[in-house]
Amino acid sequence: MNVGDVIPILILVTCVLPAALSGPLSVHATLSNTPPSSCDNGVGLAVVNAVGVVISGHNITNCLYGVYIANSSHVTVRDLFVSDNVVAVVVVNSQDISIVDTVAVRSLTGVEIVNSSVTIYNSTVESNMDGVVVLASPNFTMHGTIVAYNTVGLRAYNTSGGLVYGNAFINNVQQVALENSVLQWNSTYYGNYWSDYKGV
Numbered sequence: 246m247n248v249g250d251v252i253p254i255l256i257l258v259t260c261v262l263p264a265a266l267s268g269p270l271s272v273h274a275t276l277s278n279t280p281p282s283s284c285d286n287g288v289g290l291a292v293v294n295a296v297g298v299v300i301s302g303h304n305i306t307n308c309l310y311g312v313y314i315a316n317s318s319h320v321t322v323r324d325l326f327v328s329d330n331v332v333a334v335v336v337v338n339s340q341d342i343s344i345v346d347t348v349a350v351r352s353l354t355g356v357e358i359v360n361s362s363v364t365i366y367n368s369t370v371e372s373n374m375d376g377v378v379v380l381a382s383p384n385f386t387m388h389g390t391i392v393a394y395n396t397v398g399l400r401a402y403n404t405s406g407g408l409v410y411g412n413a414f415i416n417n418v419q420q421v422a423l424e425n426s427v428l429q430w431n432s433t434y435y436g437n438y439w440s441d442y443k444g445v
Contacts, residue, residue: 288313289330292320299323310335311352314342322347333373336361340384344368355395358382365390370398376417379404379426387412388435401426411435 287309292298294316301323305311311327311334314320318340325347327333333349335357336342344365349355355370356377362384369391370376376395379385383406390412392398398417401407402424410432414420420439430437 289327291315292317295320300325304328305333306330311349313337314339317342321345326350328352332357335359336363339363349373354378358385361385364388369393370395375400378402379407383407388432391415392417397422400424401428404428408432410437413438413440415440 289305289308289311290300290303291310291313292300292315293313296317297319298317299321300312301321302325304326306327306329308330310332311330312322312325313335314322315337316339320339320341321343322334323343323345327348328350330352332354333352333356334344334347335354337359339361342361342363344356344363345367347368348371349368350371351373353374355373355375356365357380358378359380359382361382363382363386365377365387367389371391371393373395374397376392376398377387377400379399379401381403383404385404385407387399387409388411392412393415395417396419398414398420399409400422404426407426407428409428409430414437420441
């Protein structure tokens with residue numbers, strides 16, 4: 246190993262509640278520039294059953310899941326570079342998740358959101374098979390994000406009510422694929438940039 250090598254990391258935050266307790270257990274943690282460990286179990290960084298976690302300042306590469314968030318709330322993913330994974334960032338059954346200033350590149354899927362409330366902003370999702378995949382997540386918002394050079398920029402299944410505005414969709418083979426989904430494509434003032442827009 247040499248100085249400057251990127252090594253996949255594993256940080257697992259798990260809070261298991263005894264059956265007698267009700268409600269989620271709060272875990273407030275900041276995972277920033279933590280020394281890396283191996284990616285042997287296929288996950289670079291995982292947050293499971295947690296509340297109030299901030300993940301920042303990591304390079305995560307060559308994992309099954311670069312970042313895996315499940316059954317959690319109030320989690321912020323900030324300033325990450327996640328590349329060459331099967332799925333760069335996946336969020337499942339979670340609420341109030343923010344993905345900010347994060348780069349998800351060269352993976353089969355850049356960001357995958359399943360049954361979750363997620364906001365993606367000021368991020369880059371580039372050179373993936375699927376850029377952003379949203380499944381059954383009506384409280385999905387994406388703004389200020391570059392979605393470029395993916396096979397499909399944004400793919401949504403069974404999602405109605407998501408808000409997508411102020412983004413740049415650049416040279417994706419297919420910009421958007423919707424299946425049983427209706428998304429709102431502008432806010433009061435902002436739409437999206439489409440590299441293949443030909444005018445009215």
